[in-house]
Amino acid sequence: MNIKLVVSDIDGTLIGSDRQIKPVIDEIGNLIKEKNIPFTMASGRIPARIGQLKERLGVTLPVIGCNGGCAVKGEEFLWNDFIPVRFLRPAIEKADKLGMSVVFTDGVKEFAYRKTEWIRDLMETYNRYDGVFVPQGKEWEEIRVQKVLIADAPSLEVQQQVTKELVPFLNKMKVVEYPDGTLDIMAKTADKGEAVRRLAEYLHIEREEVMAIGDHENDIGMIRFAGVGVAVANATPSLKDKADYVCAREMAEGVLEALKLYFK
Numbered sequence: 001m002n003i004k005l006v007v008s009d010i011d012g013t014l015i016g017s018d019r020q021i022k023p024v025i026d027e028i029g030n031l032i033k034e035k036n037i038p039f040t041m042a043s044g045r046i047p048a049r050i051g052q053l054k055e056r057l058g059v060t061l062p063v064i065g066c067n068g069g070c071a072v073k074g075e076e077f078l079w080n081d082f083i084p085v086r087f088l089r090p091a092i093e094k095a096d097k098l099g100m101s102v103v104f105t106d107g108v109k110e111f112a113y114r115k116t117e118w119i120r121d122l123m124e125t126y127n128r129y130d131g132v133f134v135p136q137g138k139e140w141e142e143i144r145v146q147k148v149l150i151a152d153a154p155s156l157e158v159q160q161q162v163t164k165e166l167v168p169f170l171n172k173m174k175v176v177e178y179p180d181g182t183l184d185i186m187a188k189t190a191d192k193g194e195a196v197r198r199l200a201e202y203l204h205i206e207r208e209e210v211m212a213i214g215d216h217e218n219d220i221g222m223i224r225f226a227g228v229g230v231a232v233a234n235a236t237p238s239l240k241d242k243a244d245y246v247c248a249r250e251m252a253e254g255v256l257e258a259l260k261l262y263f264k
Helices: 024-035 051-057 085-097 117-126 156-169 192-202 217-225 237-242 251-262
Strands: 005-008 039-041 063-065 070-073 076-080 101-105 110-112 147-151 173-177 183-187 210-214 228-231
Touching: 005 192, 024 051, 024 251, 039 051, 039 063, 063 192, 070 192, 076 192, 085 101, 085 147, 085 156, 101 117, 156 173, 156 183, 192 210, 192 217, 210 217, 210 251, 217 228, 217 237, 228 237, 228 251
Parallel strands: 005 039, 005 210, 210 228
Antiparallel strands: 063 070, 070 076, 101 110, 101 147, 147 183, 173 183
């Protein structure tokens, strides 16, 4: 099979929950260079938070961010889908009242709604976020964002109170829920499967020539779209069910395993 595009998820696939880039990433980068593998990434992160990994892997193809809500080639957005903040105001204010952490992004920068302990830790430990921003007055009606992240729920019950505020607007946006209770809220069009399709079309590549690698439910779209869908060993059972190949190894070790198998 002639694979002309490999798209890998990042968190849970290339990187673990500790957010550390392990030495195996350099092994993958060396293999990409040696075999001239057409490799890129699709992530829930904004493109600005993919840069270090992109450099370590030597990625030159466009990268997909915000779960498919955008794609960037160099400094240029190939597409960038937005949602109005006004639809999210009830959920944001509820989350803030309950002590949860909220982050806005326009695809270039990320701003925290309030500097909670969770936000402060990410700022100080990983140099995350570009400041604090609380919309005032008409700003709630005028501002559009690419993604809103709501995290750090003390319990499932608290998280469900926030999710309930989003229900009336689910026809206008997409909500991705992660195992730790984090919510990613994006444009309805934000989908990794659709994003990989758009990217393949941009690159003039057929779906049969695409490999996609992931670990979680939000990767299912691209796993289904790709000619070869790969699940790393730590992937959810539902993703493994959709995959053509399930790795024996977890995360980045699994990615390396798949690349070695298909690019002998």
